[in-house]
Amino acid sequence: MYLFTVDELQLYDTNRFEPVDPVRFRVGDIVEVQATVVAIPIKGNKFKTIAQLHSLALIDGSFTEVSTKQTKL
Amino acid sequence: MHFMILQDTISTAKRTQGYLRQTVQVTGLNLPLFETCIDNMQHLHQVLSRQVPEGDMEPFAPSTSPSYPSIEFGTRYFTSRRDDPLGAATPFDHAVDPKGILTSMIADGYFHSADNKVLYYRLAPSSANNQQPRYVFVYSGRTTVI
Numbered sequence: 001m002y003l004f005t006v007d008e009l010q011l012y013d014t015n016r017f018e019p020v021d022p023v024r025f026r027v028g029d030i031v032e033v034q035a036t037v038v039a040i041p042i043k044g045n046k047f048k049t050i051a052q053l054h055s056l057a058l059i060d061g062s063f064t065e066v067s068t069k070q071t072k073l
Numbered sequence: 074m075h076f077m078i079l080q081d082t083i084s085t086a087k088r089t090q091g092y093l094r095q096t097v098q099v100t101g102l103n104l105p106l107f108e109t110c111i112d113n114m115q116h117l118h119q120v121l122s123r124q125v126p127e128g129d130m131e132p133f134a135p136s137t138s139p140s141y142p143s144i145e146f147g148t149r150y151f152t153s154r155r156d157d158p159l160g161a162a163t164p165f166d167h168a169v170d171p172k173g174i175l176t177s178m179i180a181d182g183y184f185h186s187a188d189n190k191v192l193y194y195r196l197a198p199s200s201a202n203n204q205q206p207r208y209v210f211v212y213s214g215r216t217t218v219i
Binding site: 016017018019020021022023024025031033035037038039042045046047048049050051052053054055056057058059060 | 095096097099114117118121122124125129130131133144145146147148168169191192193194195196197
């Protein structure tokens with residue numbers, strides 16, 4: 001098993017983000033998520049902590065093909 | 074924080090405006106950075122739990138499907154007028170609702186607000202520096218930069 005993590009400093013020094021169509025995202029993509037952790041009231045006077053999604057940024061889609069192949073196996 | 078997408082679905086279990094939402098499930102494949110993220114979310118959950126009467130907060134449990142810890146992030150398509158009586162309604166983005174199905178579901182009690190929007194971006198290498206994202210290669214506890 002090979003694992004990767006993005007070198008963040010290098011990423012933000014030299015690159016920028018641009019808007020993209022949501023259909024571009026696939027299972028296996030490396031992404032960055034912006035979210036807010038909030039408590040919401042649910043039925044029965046209870047509360048639940050959820051992570052509300054605000055934005056999704058595609059960092060790298062080159063692993064997606066590998067992921068698709070492995071799913072089919 | 075960076076993740077790998079596990080599941081990117083539109084939840085249609087309940088076809089009502091109040092529940093319809095877009096979600097993304099992400100995993101960090103047990104990498105320490107992602108474990109830190111889960112620890113932080115557990116900490117925030119504890120902070121929030123202290124704001125409500127004891128026992129009223131549902132327990133926080135990250136999903137472990139299929140085999141690694143993962144977190145689901147979601148945003149509802151509609152806001153109830155009961156929760157936000159004066160909020161401004163905004164149109165659905167064409168990329169999010171290309172066939173106008175969600176637009177046709179806007180009813181008296183529900184509207185699409187700025188809080189319901191999810192923004193989508195991709196990393197674009199700058200023209201000055203054409204480098205792709207660099208990855209730190211982790212194998213058998215040893216770290217090598219490639």
